[in-house]
Amino acid sequence: MNSGQIIRRIGKSDVSASAVGLGTWAIGGWMWGGTDEQASIGAIHASIDAGVSLIDTAPAYGLGRSEEIVGKAIKGRRDKVMIATKCGLNWQTGKGNYFFDQDGLPVHRYLGADGITHEVEQSLRRLGTDHIDLYITHWQDPTTPIAETMEALASLKKAGKIRAIGASNISVAELESYVAAGQIDAIQERYSMLDREIEQTLLPVTTANDVATLSYSSLALGLLSGAIDPARQFTGDDQRKDNPRFSEANRHKVAAFKAAIAPVIDQHGATMAQIAIAWTLTQPGITFGLCGARNAEQALDNAKAGRIVLDADDLALIDAAITRHLVAMDA
Ligand SMILES: NC(=O)c1ccc[n+]([C@@H]2O[C@H](COP(=O)([O-])OP(=O)(O)OC[C@H]3O[C@@H](n4cnc5c(N)ncnc54)[C@H](OP(=O)(O)O)[C@@H]3O)[C@@H](O)[C@H]2O)c1
Numbered sequence: 001m002n003s004g005q006i007i008r009r010i011g012k013s014d015v016s017a018s019a020v021g022l023g024t025w026a027i028g029g030w031m032w033g034g035t036d037e038q039a040s041i042g043a044i045h046a047s048i049d050a051g052v053s054l055i056d057t058a059p060a061y062g063l064g065r066s067e068e069i070v071g072k073a074i075k076g077r078r079d080k081v082m083i084a085t086k087c088g089l090n091w092q093t094g095k096g097n098y099f100f101d102q103d104g105l106p107v108h109r110y111l112g113a114d115g116i117t118h119e120v121e122q123s124l125r126r127l128g129t130d131h132i133d134l135y136i137t138h139w140q141d142p143t144t145p146i147a148e149t150m151e152a153l154a155s156l157k158k159a160g161k162i163r164a165i166g167a168s169n170i171s172v173a174e175l176e177s178y179v180a181a182g183q184i185d186a187i188q189e190r191y192s193m194l195d196r197e198i199e200q201t202l203l204p205v206t207t208a209n210d211v212a213t214l215s216y217s218s219l220a221l222g223l224l225s226g227a228i229d230p231a232r233q234f235t236g237d238d239q240r241k242d243n244p245r246f247s248e249a250n251r252h253k254v255a256a257f258k259a260a261i262a263p264v265i266d267q268h269g270a271t272m273a274q275i276a277i278a279w280t281l282t283q284p285g286i287t288f289g290l291c292g293a294r295n296a297e298q299a300l301d302n303a304k305a306g307r308i309v310l311d312a313d314d315l316a317l318i319d320a321a322i323t324r325h326l327v328a329m330d331a
Contacts, residue, residue, distance in 0.1 A: 003051020011185025226272025
């Protein structure tokens, strides 16, 4: 069945997937005020049923919890999805560069060959699969040369354990080192209507080298969903609780933006989240848009964005509204 989703290739690899991808950070619970396993599995199933074939996860999302939930959800459906997961945030050996604590455990950035070889087996086990379609270095490790990391990743690829290589949270210099060291197929970076720095830095380099870009936090942690009104409270370890980006003033600016793009929302019978995602996917150099979802309703909402085609008039109206209401946001 044709799901109507836009399908794109991951760099020079032989892996293709839907341009809208499901992100599963919140599904791991950590920094999102906890998780509900059944609702999370519902989100993954709804995404797959709507033709979303890219699922992004990481060991760090709840110290294995997100990967385990993805593993449960894709049982019997492995052939319908491309799995992206990550390496380099290690809470087991203490090697590398200290980064943060999670659940009382120190997590280090470590991309040495021994760490990667160990981590990939843990991820394959948690995901219940024999291969990872896109394997991404999560954060960069100042203690290991990128050439060593790339050599380890290339041997995993040769062994058939991974199919494509990516890097996340990188500088232009680091991206150039990856390109020089072998075949890098993707980067994963923060990008949305509110976070556009990479347009000037990384995207010219990815475009010149046929490297795909997966945007993360494409809905600005939910702020661009249009569903966060001034009354919404964040609880527990939800990172948005003390984030100045979620100030009441900013919520009002987003509401004004939503009102300004109402003609586009109405014309497409869409939600604001869908327009934010569809806009992201039209931006030059952005190949995939990762969107988190905590339940089937959000997942389906986001999946439908992959079928919306914004024309030049829509984009002109949206861009004017971004300049008017979002560019001057305080954080
Ligand atoms: N490489 C990295 O370092 C890195 C960093 C960040 C993210 N990522 C990846 O990128 C993915 C996406 O980013 P993200 O999850 O950080 O943020 P996001 O996609 O900008 O926002 C996700 C949150 O927005 C809310 N939401 C989503 N869809 C909605 C809808 N249709 N209607 C209303 N609310 C909706 C949900 O939270 P509530 O319901 O609680 O409001 C959801 O958890 C992650 O899951 C992860 O896979 C990678």
